[in-house]
Amino acid sequence: MPSDTDYTRMKRLADLALAHGTAFAYAPWLLAKGGGLKAQAKSALGTFLAEAQAWPETVRRDFIVWLDRARQEFNDRKAITPHPVMTKLVLPTLQVWIANEPDAAWPHILLGRFHDWKLDAVPPEVHFRAALRRDPAITEAQRGLAFALVDIVEYNQHHLPGAYFGDRAEDVARMDEVLILSGAVPDAGESAWLNRRARTLRGHAAGETVSLGAASYPFDTGRPQSSP
Known part of the structure; x- marks a missing residue:
């Protein structure tokens, strides 16, 4: 379970996301989730995923690399990678990356x-x-x-x-x-x-x-x- 500190970190991370081109779209969910606004968070996450799934592969990769870095600060790293983000964005993108670049090491590191x-x-x-x-x-x-x-x-x-x-x-x-x-x-x-x-x-x-x-x-x- 996310700690109180994690919720505070989410709101702080939202500010950093706003300054990052790819992660900008994730900021509304981070703000709502960090503020304990469940209905708004659910809506924001749906909007984000609809947009992110349409991104070019290179943009999706960039977001996942950003997310990998961002989650290192959290006690519960699943706090900012909820199930829909994992199943609809992170894992599919990494699998496509592996298929397109079979000699690349990074998608395997990120899967780990x-x-x-x-x-x-x-x-x-x-x-x-x-x-x-x-x-x-x-x-x-x-x-x-x-x-x-x-x-x-x-x-x-x-x-x-x-x-x-x-x-x-x-x-x-x-x-x-x-x-x-x-x-x-x-x-x-x-x-x-x-x-x-x-x-x-x-x-x-x-x-x-x-x-x-x-x-x-x-x-x-x-x-x-x-x-x-």
Whole structure:
């Protein structure tokens, strides 16, 4: 659920949207939603989608990249990407992008970042790996994959010291991969956190350390370092 802070951020984001050519049309919905005006928000969202679905593909891509950046500030990132926006705009646009540019890494990164289990049965890890097959050096995909792998192992260990979900050897391998990926993360603090967390989770998976079962579930698609 969106926090009170998220609703305040929506209204602030509306001002930024007004200054952005593509996102301008999203501002009325952000203002109404942030102000708790349900009827107006529903109407504004319908108007936005009718307009946005008619945009050229390049314009839809530009909006999705803007939205990806904007949602990083929110506690609940679904707050500004409601179900209709995902199903009628974000996911269809990314799928068309992949079909038109099969060698492009960015639409796969964005699928990982916008991932919603209710709408996409493909794990974020798969999307980030698809991006890395197209560009092995792209930092955003390396970072996304690192957090996705940590998220998997966090989940597998969240009932420790009781049940262990998944395969311990596979989780050891996942954390070994995160230890490598963490070196590519440009933010020094974040890189250090990933390294520490991977070592801790690896120890639990290998049976070398005992977990109390506390999980932070840190998966975060992250603030983009650059744009496609």
